[in-house]
Amino acid sequence: MSLRYAVLTLLDIEPGSGYDLKRRFERSVSHFWSASHQQMYRELHRLHDEGLLDCTEQPQAGKPDKKIYSLTDRGREALRAWVQQPPPAQKIREPFLIQLFAGHHLSREQAQDAVQRQLDQHRALLDSYLEQNEKVLHSDPKLQEQYWLAHQTLLLGIEAERTWIEWGEKMLRKLGEPDKQ
């Protein structure tokens, strides 16, 4: 039920197509949400049917038509109402931590490799968040002020990745100690 409000939020900031939205999910809210293109298209259809979104088709030379969605007044009202309610609980799903939890089935080398792979991924994530952050810091100060809260969510994402990376590095050090296990 939260996906629809994530969609409304991004379209409230700037209208766009399903395809656009998918990329914007990856680029700007990946630190707290993700969704496939199929989820986008279905949600866009539903929101349109319910009158929360307007749709204008924009013909493009060579490429398929783009369906540009934007919030209706009712859409903006629905988003505003939801934003002011207590949020549904967060959901954490970390398959990697299940694997460590069952880590008595891993050799020390396997555990090291597994942690190292995750560490690489989290470092790449941190880099991409830092890049986003740079973009924000070099953007129009008026926009920065308007979307100050949105920017704070990115800073949380950055700190979360740093925490993960520190933990991963500590793990590798501990797994490298010859007396351990």
Add this chain to the structure above:
Amino acid sequence: MSLRYAVLTLLDIEPGSGYDLKRRFERSVSHFWSASHQQMYRELHRLHDEGLLDCTEQPQAGKPDKKIYSLTDRGREALRAWVQQPPPAQKIREPFLIQLFAGHHLSREQAQDAVQRQLDQHRALLDSYLEQNEKVLHSDPKLQEQYWLAHQTLLLGIEAERTWIEWGEKMLRKLGEPDKQ
């Protein structure tokens, strides 16, 4: 697809009923997974049908019978094989951060209240994780060694909560500055 391995992992450490499992999810892996009792029962039935779990009914005075599940050899083998594979990507779902992302629909007071509520929840979570940690540190050193990797996942959960709490406190300070926004 990961739920089944979370179930196998917990039953591998100690056999138990669906009801037991549900509580163990809440008590020992809530920092990276959660599931309802219906999910447990359905998954247990499936795993039993597929021959990965054994089931023995244990009559109890007064209470309904307990169905105690434990891993078969094939179950243990399936878990071991999965644990050694690259894990599926983690899924982050944080409705609260969507609300902040759409925070231009919030007054400063509403934002403060919202952050404060989340902060309270995360402090409670941290407390419960620290309590779990204390229990581990006072348990049999042999068990501590055996489940050393499992314990490390809890330490990550603790650090993640601390990061969140620091961020929330910083947010409240910034939202309290009269020049902000």
Add this chain to the structure above:
DNA sequence: GTGGACATGTAAAACGTTACATGATTGA
């Protein structure tokens, strides 16, 4: 001429949530 980005969709399967259903025991 091949692979990637653009652009949208259907269908089925798997997974997750909510509501409903039962029934005993224990403690306030």
Add this chain to the structure above:
DNA sequence: TCAATCATGTAACGTTTTACATGTCCAC
């Protein structure tokens, strides 16, 4: 006597994932 805990389940519904499907343009 009321609510909580123990213990298991069905049914319906909603969400998410995976596979299939199509077609253009552009750069290498």
